[in-house]
Amino acid sequence: MIATELLARTAESLARIRAARPLVHNITNYVVMNSTANVLLALGASPVMAHAVEEVEEMVGIAGALVLNIGTLSPAWIEAMHRAGKAARRAGIPTILDPVGAGATRLRTRTARELLAEVAPAVVRGNASEIMALVDAGARTRGVDSSRAGEDACAAALEIARAHGCVVAITGVVDHVTDGRGWLHVSNGHALMSRVTGTGCAATAVIGAFCAVERDPFAAAAGGLVVFGIAGALAAFGDPRPGTYATRLIDALDEISPEHVVTLGRVAEESPG
Amino acid sequence: MIATELLARTAESLARIRAARPLVHNITNYVVMNSTANVLLALGASPVMAHAVEEVEEMVGIAGALVLNIGTLSPAWIEAMHRAGKAARRAGIPTILDPVGAGATRLRTRTARELLAEVAPAVVRGNASEIMALVDAGARTRGVDSSRAGEDACAAALEIARAHGCVVAITGVVDHVTDGRGWLHVSNGHALMSRVTGTGCAATAVIGAFCAVERDPFAAAAGGLVVFGIAGALAAFGDPRPGTYATRLIDALDEISPEHVVTLGRVAEESPG
Amino acid sequence: MIATELLARTAESLARIRAARPLVHNITNYVVMNSTANVLLALGASPVMAHAVEEVEEMVGIAGALVLNIGTLSPAWIEAMHRAGKAARRAGIPTILDPVGAGATRLRTRTARELLAEVAPAVVRGNASEIMALVDAGARTRGVDSSRAGEDACAAALEIARAHGCVVAITGVVDHVTDGRGWLHVSNGHALMSRVTGTGCAATAVIGAFCAVERDPFAAAAGGLVVFGIAGALAAFGDPRPGTYATRLIDALDEISPEHVVTLGRVAEESPG
Numbered sequence: 001m002i003a004t005e006l007l008a009r010t011a012e013s014l015a016r017i018r019a020a021r022p023l024v025h026n027i028t029n030y031v032v033m034n035s036t037a038n039v040l041l042a043l044g045a046s047p048v049m050a051h052a053v054e055e056v057e058e059m060v061g062i063a064g065a066l067v068l069n070i071g072t073l074s075p076a077w078i079e080a081m082h083r084a085g086k087a088a089r090r091a092g093i094p095t096i097l098d099p100v101g102a103g104a105t106r107l108r109t110r111t112a113r114e115l116l117a118e119v120a121p122a123v124v125r126g127n128a129s130e131i132m133a134l135v136d137a138g139a140r141t142r143g144v145d146s147s148r149a150g151e152d153a154c155a156a157a158l159e160i161a162r163a164h165g166c167v168v169a170i171t172g173v174v175d176h177v178t179d180g181r182g183w184l185h186v187s188n189g190h191a192l193m194s195r196v197t198g199t200g201c202a203a204t205a206v207i208g209a210f211c212a213v214e215r216d217p218f219a220a221a222a223g224g225l226v227v228f229g230i231a232g233a234l235a236a237f238g239d240p241r242p243g244t245y246a247t248r249l250i251d252a253l254d255e256i257s258p259e260h261v262v263t264l265g266r267v268a269e270e271s272p273g
Numbered sequence: 274m275i276a277t278e279l280l281a282r283t284a285e286s287l288a289r290i291r292a293a294r295p296l297v298h299n300i301t302n303y304v305v306m307n308s309t310a311n312v313l314l315a316l317g318a319s320p321v322m323a324h325a326v327e328e329v330e331e332m333v334g335i336a337g338a339l340v341l342n343i344g345t346l347s348p349a350w351i352e353a354m355h356r357a358g359k360a361a362r363r364a365g366i367p368t369i370l371d372p373v374g375a376g377a378t379r380l381r382t383r384t385a386r387e388l389l390a391e392v393a394p395a396v397v398r399g400n401a402s403e404i405m406a407l408v409d410a411g412a413r414t415r416g417v418d419s420s421r422a423g424e425d426a427c428a429a430a431l432e433i434a435r436a437h438g439c440v441v442a443i444t445g446v447v448d449h450v451t452d453g454r455g456w457l458h459v460s461n462g463h464a465l466m467s468r469v470t471g472t473g474c475a476a477t478a479v480i481g482a483f484c485a486v487e488r489d490p491f492a493a494a495a496g497g498l499v500v501f502g503i504a505g506a507l508a509a510f511g512d513p514r515p516g517t518y519a520t521r522l523i524d525a526l527d528e529i530s531p532e533h534v535v536t537l538g539r540v541a542e543e544s545p546g
Numbered sequence: 547m548i549a550t551e552l553l554a555r556t557a558e559s560l561a562r563i564r565a566a567r568p569l570v571h572n573i574t575n576y577v578v579m580n581s582t583a584n585v586l587l588a589l590g591a592s593p594v595m596a597h598a599v600e601e602v603e604e605m606v607g608i609a610g611a612l613v614l615n616i617g618t619l620s621p622a623w624i625e626a627m628h629r630a631g632k633a634a635r636r637a638g639i640p641t642i643l644d645p646v647g648a649g650a651t652r653l654r655t656r657t658a659r660e661l662l663a664e665v666a667p668a669v670v671r672g673n674a675s676e677i678m679a680l681v682d683a684g685a686r687t688r689g690v691d692s693s694r695a696g697e698d699a700c701a702a703a704l705e706i707a708r709a710h711g712c713v714v715a716i717t718g719v720v721d722h723v724t725d726g727r728g729w730l731h732v733s734n735g736h737a738l739m740s741r742v743t744g745t746g747c748a749a750t751a752v753i754g755a756f757c758a759v760e761r762d763p764f765a766a767a768a769g770g771l772v773v774f775g776i777a778g779a780l781a782a783f784g785d786p787r788p789g790t791y792a793t794r795l796i797d798a799l800d801e802i803s804p805e806h807v808v809t810l811g812r813v814a815e816e817s818p819g
Contacts, residue, residue, distance in 0.1 A: 029595070030576050030579050030595070031579040031580050031583055031595050032580065034580055035580060071595070072579075072595055072596065072597060072598075073596075073598050073600075073601070074597065074598045074600075074622065075598070075600070101594070101596070104594070104604075104605065104608065105596070105601035105604040105605050106601070106604065107598055107600045107601035107604075108601065195587055195588065195800070196584060196587065197580060197583035197584050197587055197593065198580065198583075240797075241588075241796070241797035241798075241800045241801060242584065242587065242588045242796055242797065242800050243584070243588065243792070243793040243794060243795065243796025243797040243800075244793055244794075244797055246584070246793075246796070247793055
């Protein structure tokens with residue numbers, strides 16, 4: 001895929017989200033439920049949060065995508081994530097996995113790896129530490145907002161993408177997205193995004209909305225990160241402090257247009273070597 | 274009740290909320306806990322959230338109203354809702370039921386129906402799909418923000434109101450409120466309300482605050498929707514985007530005065546046929 | 547400690563938080579998880595929320611402080627709080643206890659007392675009713691935002707501080723902090739803080755961040771309240787309504803500088819009698 005093609009396709013997907021308002025089913029952490037719902041609504045999608053073992057399989061059946069986020073785990077939620085993920089797999093509904101804090105505790109590392117193996121996500125999005133923790137038990141996350149992305153993380157992403165047939169996105173100053181063969185490097189976004197809780201989780205949910213309207217998860221993941229990154233940069237205009245910035249980020253997700261995507265998107269393509 | 278009477282009475286209730294700061298006990302969903310608490314505080318009431326089976330009966334005993342919202346269910350929460358609802362019933366404390374997502378999954382539909390039957394709510398508030406799901410197993414909600422209100426929904430509302438001796442409010446572009454005999458149609462509000470998560474849940478909580486100071490649940494439900502709708506319209510002044518709008522909605526709930534209620538409230542009465 | 551010394555020391559601690567970005571592990575209530583995370587991020591610290599019995603001991607081991615907040619309890623969370631608190635104690639990591647709603651229900655009163663006895667917190671922060679409920683079973687909280695602080699509450703604070711070897715902070719119009727011998731009275735803050743949900747919980751989390759960089763919990767508790775109170779007063783400039791105020795409070799926590807602490811901090815010292 002050529003970068004300009006990706007931007008045109010992303011612009012179309014954004015328009016499609018607003019026309020179709022796809023339902024995105026989130027089993028996510030308590031911290032970001034409200035902000036994630038508002039991000040999805042501002043973007044144009046329809047969020048639903050449901051975690052009961054008794055209903056997740058039914059709920060995911062009416063959704064266009066499933067987002068699994070392990071930010072505040074407990075055993076019942078883990079079971080619900082497995083059930084929902086497997087139901088999504090059977091129904092051909094794309095799952096997006098956010099391994100929040102993988103590497104910080106064994107519970108998170110183990111849960112993230114088991115979900116990766118069992119639910120066959122279309123896309124995994126994390127920061128560098130979290131992605132490395134999915135392949136290397138020695139990696140340790142410093143909290144949940146570590147963001148260095150180096151060669152180790154990219155090697156881990158390739159390994160995961162190839163082993164599980166999925167797309168892996170490492171977000172940070174530059175977002176690195178691979179399908180196991182090529183790379184798309186997205187350099188939108190803004191440093192202020194790391195000063196607001198839940199922006200990583202929101203990026204994952206935005207990818208979920210794109211997966212609901214775009215069959216190619218590589219294009220959906222990179223495209224979602226382009227859109228979220230442009231919104232993040234637009235929101236930073238005037239150098240607001242973090243409280244004001246959080247509000248403007250929601251505003252920007254509502255304001256961003258397909259034209260913004262084409263004119264402001266910054267993607268570099270790296271073909272399979 | 275004549276519409277101008279309703280507005281005068283609502284203005285008085287608003288003043289009473291600010292004077293008495295009634296405690297509103299919420300067993301509500303994770304997504305909206307923070308925003309609901311801020312809505313109630315801005316309005317002038319005192320929110321408390323408590324869901325443990327071990328404490329809900331005691332907590333509701335010191336409250337002026339109980340709000341049950343099934344937006345993110347699990348078995349322990351369902352049990353807590355039943356216990357709190359029955360304790361409220363025994364103590365004569367009004368319960369307001371929000372059947373979020375009824376119709377979307379069997380768990381939600383069944384839970385909403387069982388709560389309706391067991392706790393004898395003073396008011397039920399939902400969108401058209403949710404209200405229809407309380408009487409018709411075939412109805413399906415599209416996510417949690419469906420908002421068409423047609424004849425079917427009004428027929429369902431009448432049926433519920435008569436069968437359970439409660440007030441039913443269907444919110445949407447126009448809010449339709451019935452006590453099983455007459456109707457009050459509230460046409461305040463603004464389209465932006467549907468672009469922020471939790472506004473339906475907030476409307477239910479506002480009705481809860483009004484029920485704490487107004488013995489007639491028909492007046493309390495319609496009055497709460499008038500006040501919330503006026504705040505929603507005031508907040509939309511200047512056409513803000515959704516992030517800014519959410520902030521202004523809280524500001525407007527603080528700013529709205531009894532005079533605003535009388536001069537801006539829009540209610541049409543429909544007498545029993 | 548002399549008040550001017552406290553301010554100089556607090557200014558240094560604030561700079562240290564921004565340099566070291568200490569990880570603050572919160573086991574807190576659903577209502578304030580998002581706002582607490584944003585408060586800590588704006589201040590300069592790194593928040594993590596984790597509550598699973600399976601991971602809290604491991605998570606607290608990589609944290610600089612542990613915040614236990616009982617605002618929305620259930621049995622599994624109580625067990626997690628005990629486990630995390632004991633692990634913190636063994637590792638010499640300071641625990642800050644927020645007994646939200648102690649006195650309102652037996653579950654909360656009992657849980658707060660048991661945590662106080664078992665986890666040996668460095669600091670306990672509550673409003674007057676909550677602090678009194680820790681020593682007197684007859685006290686009753688009116689919801690979770692009662693704020694009168696009189697002689698009874700100060701007597702209770704002294705009793706708790708001496709019995710448990712901890713610092714106790716009673717927040718209200720003036721914040722009263724004791725180590726069981728002397729007092730520091732902090733008179734920063736603003737009335738608008740009580741119109742936004744979770745400001746008490748946020749104050750506790752801010753104290754947590756200070757405890758992570760300041761070994762003396764008396765200085766950390768008073769210093770944290772000075773910083774949070776100054777931010778609360780700065781945010782009130784221009785008399786915003788509560789929605790706008792909540793946003794500005796986050797902005798102010800980002801803007802507040804060590805110089806602000808020295809020039810705007812208001813602390814009165816009261817030596818041991």
